[in-house]
Amino acid sequence: DQQVKQNSPSLSVQEGRISILNCDYTNSMFDYFLWYKKYPAEGPTFLISISSIKDKNEDGRFTVFLNKSAKHLSLHIVPSQPGDSAVYFCAGGGADGLTFGKGTHLIIQP
Amino acid sequence: DAGVTQSPTHLIKTRGQQVTLRCSPKSGHDTVSWYQQALGQGPQFIFQYYEEEERQRGNFPDRFSGHQFPNYSSELNVNALLLGDSALYLCASSPFPRGPEMNTEAFFGQGTRLTVV
Numbered sequence: 001d002q003q004v005k006q007n008s009p010s011l012s013v014q015e016g017r018i019s020i021l022n023c024d025y026t027n028s029m030f031d032y033f034l035w036y037k038k039y040p041a042e043g044p045t046f047l048i049s050i051s052s053i054k055d056k057n058e059d060g061r062f063t064v065f066l067n068k069s070a071k072h073l074s075l076h077i078v079p080s081q082p083g084d085s086a087v088y089f090c091a092g093g094g095a096d097g098l099t100f101g102k103g104t105h106l107i108i109q110p
Numbered sequence: 111d112a113g114v115t116q117s118p119t120h121l122i123k124t125r126g127q128q129v130t131l132r133c134s135p136k137s138g139h140d141t142v143s144w145y146q147q148a149l150g151q152g153p154q155f156i157f158q159y160y161e162e163e164e165r166q167r168g169n170f171p172d173r174f175s176g177h178q179f180p181n182y183s184s185e186l187n188v189n190a191l192l193l194g195d196s197a198l199y200l201c202a203s204s205p206f207p208r209g210p211e212m213n214t215e216a217f218f219g220q221g222t223r224l225t226v227v
Contacts, residue, residue, distance in 0.1 A: 100152030
């Protein structure tokens with residue numbers, strides 16, 4: 001049973017435009033959610049988090065939105081830059097550690 | 111600050127052998143978690159150590175065991191290796207969550223790529 005789902009394996013966005021990465025979850029017990037970015041041959045790098053009691057958190061170009069009723073969260077990157085090309089993982093956090101989705105490969109095109 | 115460091119970076123083992131992977135947490139962090147990332151998948155939680163004890167465990171068999179030392183560094187041991195154990199093994203460190211709403215972002219090392227042949 002996949003508790004965290006990222007249904008888009010890849011996403012291509014033009015440089016300067018908005019990138020929207022989506023994530024759905026089934027476990028209502030997650031206390032918070034995190035987004036990680038991963039380059040090849042490196043470990044995941046923390047990007048941004050959101051508590052389950054919030055609906056939005058913003059940090060520079062990155063904004064995460066949480067819709068608890070729909071069990072859905074999204075990461076918005078504005079404007080998208082070439083260095084944003086990477087695999088993005090959504091994760092739910094709680095008493096059982098972090099549960100990750102399979103990731104979305106974001107490709108920023110010039 | 112060196113961040114989270116893992117060793118070795120790559121390892122090749124034969125089926126049936128045993129392996130030990132090592133992790134040094136980020137300075138100031140007292141909690142270490144281990145994850146297995148198979149190709150094309152997200153990291154899967156193996157277990158977490160705090161105060162030298164296993165605090166939480168994911169859905170992994172007893173062949174996977176660990177240890178945490180007084181300096182907070184940690185080892186992951188896998189016995190009787192199977193071909194399916196080939197994966198990237200990630201170590202993550204964090205401060206131990208001390209509140210229900212404390213977002214505990216974990217900082218990851220670069221991982222150890224284990225290949226079982």
